[in-house]
Amino acid sequence: MSQAEIHNPRRLPSVDEVLKTEVALAAIARFGRPAAVEAVRETLATLRASKMPGTSAEVADMATQRLEAQDRSSLRPVFNLTGTVLHTNLGRALIADVAIEAAVQAMRNAVSLEFDIDDGKRGERDDHVRALLCELTGAEDATVVNNNASAVLLALNTLGQGRDAIVSRGELIEIGGAFRMPDIMARAGARLVEIGTTNRTHRKDYVGAIGSDTGLVLKVHTSNYRIEGFTAEVEARELVEIARERKVPVVHDLGSGTLVDLRRFGLKHEPTVAEAVADGADLVTFSGDKLLGGPQAGFIVGRKDLLAQVNRNPMKRALRVDKVRLAMLEATLKLYRDPDRLAERLPTMRLLARSRADIEAQAKRLVPVLTKSVGQGFAVEIAACASQIGSGALPLEAIASAGLALRPVDGSGRALNQLSAALRSLPVPVIGHIADQSLVLDLRCLDDEAGFIANLSKLDLKGGADAMA
Ligand SMILES: *Cc1c(COP(=O)(O)O)cnc(C)c1O
Numbered sequence: 231m232s233q234a235e236i237h238n239p240r241r242l243p244s245v246d247e248v249l250k251t252e253v254a255l256a257a258i259a260r261f262g263r264p265a266a267v268e269a270v271r272e273t274l275a276t277l278r279a280s281k282m283p284g285t286s287a288e289v290a291d292m293a294t295q296r297l298e299a300q301d302r303s304s305l306r307p308v309f310n311l312t313g314t315v316l317h318t319n320l321g322r323a324l325i326a327d328v329a330i331e332a333a334v335q336a337m338r339n340a341v342s343l344e345f346d347i348d349d350g351k352r353g354e355r356d357d358h359v360r361a362l363l364c365e366l367t368g369a370e371d372a373t374v375v376n377n378n379a380s381a382v383l384l385a386l387n388t389l390g391q392g393r394d395a396i397v398s399r400g401e402l403i404e405i406g407g408a409f410r411m412p413d414i415m416a417r418a419g420a421r422l423v424e425i426g427t428t429n430r431t432h433r434k435d436y437v438g439a440i441g442s443d444t445g446l447v448l449k450v451h452t453s454n455y456r457i458e459g460f461t462a463e464v465e466a467r468e469l470v471e472i473a474r475e476r477k478v479p480v481v482h483d484l485g486s487g488t489l490v491d492l493r494r495f496g497l498k499h500e501p502t503v504a505e506a507v508a509d510g511a512d513l514v515t516f517s518g519d520k521l522l523g524g525p526q527a528g529f530i531v532g533r534k535d536l537l538a539q540v541n542r543n544p545m546k547r548a549l550r551v552d553k554v555r556l557a558m559l560e561a562t563l564k565l566y567r568d569p570d571r572l573a574e575r576l577p578t579m580r581l582l583a584r585s586r587a588d589i590e591a592q593a594k595r596l597v598p599v600l601t602k603s604v605g606q607g608f609a610v611e612i613a614a615c616a617s618q619i620g621s622g623a624l625p626l627e628a629i630a631s632a633g634l635a636l637r638p639v640d641g642s643g644r645a646l647n648q649l650s651a652a653l654r655s656l657p658v659p660v661i662g663h664i665a666d667q668s669l670v671l672d673l674r675c676l677d678d679e680a681g682f683i684a685n686l687s688k689l690d691l692k693g694g695a696d697a698m699a
Contacts, residue, residue, distance in 0.1 A: 242277055243286040245270050253290035261297045269293040269300075309660045309682060313631060313672030315581050316486075316620035318406065320661065322519040322526070324577035329524065329561040336557035343553045356541075358556050362563040366489050367503040369514070369531035373540060374559065375549040378485065379409050381515040381528030383418050385481050386446070388543045389513075389536070390420030393445030398431035398464075399424050400457060401450035405485070405622060411450060420445060430462040433472060440476045447473045449511070451501060453485035453622025470510035479512035479536060486623040487516025487529075489566045495573060495583040497619075498627045503531065512536055518555075520621040523578030524562035525555045581675050582619065582629065589615075589673050590632035596673070596683075600634055603686045607645060609637045615672040635668040643667070648691065658685045 248254055248270045258266045273293045277284050284292070308320060316322045325333070335341075346353035356373050363372035375381050386395060395415055402424065404410040415422045421443075425435040436447065449466055464472070466482055473480045487503045500521065506514045513536055518527025528549075530540055540546060551559075565575050573583040593612045601610045613635035616628030638645035649669050653660040658681070662671040676682055 242274055242284055243289060245274065248274070248286045248289045248293070251286050251290040253287060253294055257290065257294045257297055261301065265297060265300075266293065269296045272296065307658055309658055309685070310675045311633065311660060311662045311671040311673065313615050313617040313633070313663065313670075313674060314620035315578065315617060315675060316520055316623065318621055322621060323523045324581075325525060325558060326523065326562055326565060326576050328565065328575070329558040332557040332561040333554050336553045341553050341557070343556070355550065355553075355556060358560050359563060362560065363529060363531055366563060366566050367514070367531050368507045369503075371534040371537040372529060372531040373537055373546070374518075374551055374556070375528045375530070375546070376551060377519075377526050378483070378515055378517040378528035379405075379414065380549040381530045382481075382483050383414055384540060384543060384545050384549055385513050385515055385530055386415055386418035386420050386448070387545055388540045389479055389481065390415070390418060390445035392419060393421065394423045394439075394441070394443045395420035395446050395448055396423045396425060396436065396439045396444060397448040397450065398426045398435070399428050400426060400431055400461075400463060401448075401452055403450060403452050403455065405454065415448075429457050429460055431464060432462060433464055433468065436464060436469065436472050440473065440478055444476075444478045447478055447480045449480060449482045451483060451485045451487075454625050456626055466506060466509040466511060470512075474510070479533075480510070481513045481515065482506045482509075482511035484514055484516040486520035486522075486619075486621055487514070488521040488623075489563075490569050490572065490579075492521075492582075492624075494569065495579060496585075497582060497629065498624055500624050503529075507531065513540075517621070518559060518562075521578065521619065521623050522562070523576045525558045527551055527555055527559055577677075581677075584631075584674055586630040586632055592673050592676065592679065593632045593634055595679070596634060599683055599686060600636065603689045604636055604649065605691060607639060607691070608649065609639055611635050611637070613668070613670055615670065615674070617672055617674045629674070631672050631674045633662075633670055633672040633674075635666075635670050637668040641667060652689055652691050655690070656685050656688055660685070 245267065254266060254270065270289060270293045273289050273296060310317055310320045344353050344355050359374055360372050375384055402411045412422055423439050425431060425439045447469060449469055470480050484501060484503060484506055488500050489503055491502060492498065492500050503514055503516055511532065513530055513532035515528060515530050518524045518529065565572060573579045590612065597610055597612065604610065613633050615631040615633040617631040636649060646664060646667065646669055662669050
């Protein structure tokens with residue numbers, strides 16, 4: 231402590247005095263001088279404003295904490311214990327190991343992205359996945375863009391700009407965020423022609439609407455909602471027949487889509503891309519990071535002549551994907567060649583296929599661990615859970631799962647909020663959901679049990695309480 235500090239504990243050290251401390255020197259080495267100086271200045275200003283004292287060493291410590299907080303990435307790994315496997319807000323599909331390796335190779339090296347190694351001439355970036363997509367879907371041709379929203383936009387713009395795009399009122403869905411079918415159709419330059427009603431659309435509605443100005447008929451898989459009761463829709467196969475007679479293409483937006491029959495994994499059937507192609511849709515669009523289990527991407531598969539038009543559209547260039555994602559997509563798609571090993575190699579399928587018994591056994595192992603870390607204020611019980619696929623796939627389908635319910639013994643909502651906050655403040659934040667006055671952790675997506683336990687040892691319920699107060 232300097233003389234001045236001894237004489238006047240209210241006096242704050244100068245920036246230079248703080249920067250000479252060992253802690254500050256370490257901070258300079260870690261974060262660079264400009265950032266360290268700025269952090270010391272900000273710390274001193276805060277202390278001054280609140281008339282708080284502080285020694286050089288204390289200020290240096292506080293400045294280092296400030297630097298560490300700034301340095302922490304805001305895009306952090308979390309434990310997704312929400313029960314929703316493909317959680318859009320938590321980044322959807324986890325990438326398979328082989329795809330991660332392929333991405334690393336592509337990142338570190340120059341690659342034959344648009345270069346044909348055999349003849350030394352220019353190639354096309356779609357070539358790396360086109361044949362695989364055709365093989366897996368039965369389509370004639372295929373292309374890849376940024377996401378399925380782009381795929382829909384590009385298909386609609388290519389076939390429907392300045393023309394009519396016919397769609398059933400029962401299929402004018404909002405996916406979430408800013409994706410609303412009518413808006414995307416308008417932005418694609420197509421004139422939206424709504425037919426039928428919310429619950430019932432018939433063959434005669436399509437027949438009556440198709441005319442010389444029709445660019446396409448759009449069929450949308452109403453991923454995230456179901457209309458039940460007095461309903462009628464024209465199935466894809468029949469719709470194709472109606473449109474084909476009148477020489478109008480059908481675009482089928484499958485949303486998630488899947489490349490395998492999910493019944494293989496004990497789930498309900500979700501329309502596969504191959505089925506949509508076999509039903510005769512001229513173009514089919516679907517996502518890369520939903521059930522397919524790859525990185526964010528959107529696919530358009532279908533008729534060769536129409537894909538040639540899609541590829542000539544200048545928008546295609548604006549929506550294309552980079553080498554890293556192509557590398558991941560190629561490796562991910564290859565896994566589908568061996569469906570028997572899919573559940574073992576593709577994280578999305580592995581998590582979806584986990585049996586309730588397996589998850590419940592994990593819950594049993596974790597009860598004592600959780601009981602110890604949350605303390606006496608909470609009761610910890612094994613709970614039956616209903617996982618969801620997420621991202622609009624099979625929205626009404628609950629997958630039997632298990633988890634832990636953490637209930638405040640005093641029954642207070644405040645204690646529950648404090649617990650949620652404390653779990654979110656862990657080095658790897660734990661995200662659950664609140665149901666029946668409990669915080670429920672669905673364990674379906676808990677892969678790294680040892681990491682989870684180590685992480686929990688840092689749980690600070692008091693810190694969480696203070697943070698909330
Ligand atoms: C999810 C979804 C989209 C958007 O796909 P992204 O890959 O998220 O862009 C479009 N249509 C349907 C029916 C969907 O379910």
